[in-house]
Amino acid sequence: MMKAAWYDRKGPARDVLQVGSVDTPEPGLQEVRVRVRASAVNPSDTKGRSGARGKTAMPFPRIIPHQDGAGVIDRVGEGVPASRVGERVWVYEAQLGRATGTAAEYVVVPAANAVTLPDNTSFAEGACLGIPAMTAHRCIFGDGPVQGQRILVAGGAGAVGFYAVQFAKWGGAASVIATVSRDAQAAAATSAGADHVINYRSENVAGRARDLTEGRGIDRIVDVAFGANLETSIAVLNPNGVISTYASDAVPEPKIPFWTILGKDITIHFVLVYAMPKSAHQRAAADITTCLSGNKLRHNIAKRFPLEEIAQAHEAVEKGDKIGNVIVEIAGAG
Numbered sequence: 171m172m173k174a175a176w177y178d179r180k181g182p183a184r185d186v187l188q189v190g191s192v193d194t195p196e197p198g199l200q201e202v203r204v205r206v207r208a209s210a211v212n213p214s215d216t217k218g219r220s221g222a223r224g225k226t227a228m229p230f231p232r233i234i235p236h237q238d239g240a241g242v243i244d245r246v247g248e249g250v251p252a253s254r255v256g257e258r259v260w261v262y263e264a265q266l267g268r269a270t271g272t273a274a275e276y277v278v279v280p281a282a283n284a285v286t287l288p289d290n291t292s293f294a295e296g297a298c299l300g301i302p303a304m305t306a307h308r309c310i311f312g313d314g315p316v317q318g319q320r321i322l323v324a325g326g327a328g329a330v331g332f333y334a335v336q337f338a339k340w341g342g343a344a345s346v347i348a349t350v351s352r353d354a355q356a357a358a359a360t361s362a363g364a365d366h367v368i369n370y371r372s373e374n375v376a377g378r379a380r381d382l383t384e385g386r387g388i389d390r391i392v393d394v395a396f397g398a399n400l401e402t403s404i405a406v407l408n409p410n411g412v413i414s415t416y417a418s419d420a421v422p423e424p425k426i427p428f429w430t431i432l433g434k435d436i437t438i439h440f441v442l443v444y445a446m447p448k449s450a451h452q453r454a455a456a457d458i459t460t461c462l463s464g465n466k467l468r469h470n471i472a473k474r475f476p477l478e479e480i481a482q483a484h485e486a487v488e489k490g491d492k493i494g495n496v497i498v499e500i501a502g503a504g
């Protein structure tokens with residue numbers, strides 16, 4: 171048996187999340203079992219648990235939540251080399267199409283979803299990578315090279331935005347501008363490597379971005395709030411520019427000014443990490459490994475909770491004011 175957190179129905183974190191003992195899983199064909207040391211809470215996990223956007227039905231009778239985590243492979247299934255036992259790994263999409271995620275002492279995942287974690291990166295840092303870093307990678311590199319481009323990362327202090335700023339710099343962008351809404355976010359975006367920050371609540375983003383780029387404008391936007399920012403995005407984006415967007419919580423059904431967008435030959439890329447092609451996952455994993463090994467990626471852990479306080483960890487994400495990733499640390503035997 172192993173310790174795990176789960177829910178049997180959807181609802182508020184405190185009402186539905188439980189911690190107790192369940193059967194320890196066994197790896198099957200092309201799978202590995204990971205002794206989890208850190209499990210991350212992403213908005214996708216909290217939305218799945220709460221039944222956001224009307225998704226109140228349980229896809230499985232019992233769900234152990236969380237897509238992302240990090241730990242050590244302790245057992246391999248058929249078709250996986252035994253030499254992987256003992257490997258430190260970060261894990262992505264553990265719960266995709268499955269009932270069992272990383273909020274447990276052990277998780278079984280497809281072998282490809284457990285990626286080597288270099289010794290210079292802690293388990294808590296490794297757990298930050300899956301959804302945030304892979305989404306950021308797709309947003310930055312999903313539409314060609316960014317070398318020499320001017321990039322605006324809206325929400326540059328968010329979990330995804332923080333990695334998007336770093337990938338833009340790593341990819342050779344000429345200038346990276348991050349939007350933020352307060353000083354602590356400005357500090358986070360700057361620590362990620364942003365050349366400039368703009369407070370999107372108190373400043374005119376389009377005007378400031380034009381000034382900061384000496385009138386050259388923006389070639390690519392990575393956007394956390396597509397609908398809310400669309401007017402500004404269109405105003406500041408150069409012809410043939412790209413908006414890569416991964417969320418639109420405040421304005422979920424934005425009105426699209428078709429002719430204005432068409433007039434600039436703008437590409438809008440709606441990015442969903444779960445639906446990225448396999449090749450994009452592989453490329454993201456490879457680039458993340460290269461960056462980690464070269465000490466090129468920073469991580470921003472906002473808060474840590476023990477597994478017993480998983481409900482508080484979910485609430486910390488839902489509150490919406492944390493800067494960085496929320497981690498559930500999993501102690502225990504083994």
Ligand SMILES: NC(=O)c1ccc[n+]([C@@H]2O[C@H](COP(=O)([O-])OP(=O)(O)OC[C@H]3O[C@@H](n4cnc5c(N)ncnc54)[C@H](OP(=O)(O)O)[C@@H]3O)[C@@H](O)[C@H]2O)c1
Pocket residue numbers: 212213214301302305324325326327328329330331349350351355370394395398399415416417418419441442443444490491492493494
């Ligand atoms: N499509 C995908 O594959 C994918 C992947 C990961 C996440 N997501 C979604 O993306 C969203 C953010 O996830 P996260 O983990 O990065 O959350 P997070 O760490 O809470 O970051 C969200 C950031 O967006 C900022 N923000 C909100 N409205 C903004 C606006 N109009 N302009 C600029 N910044 C704004 C927030 O700052 P303030 O509100 O304080 O200004 C905050 O810094 C969630 O809805 C999540 O479900 C989607």
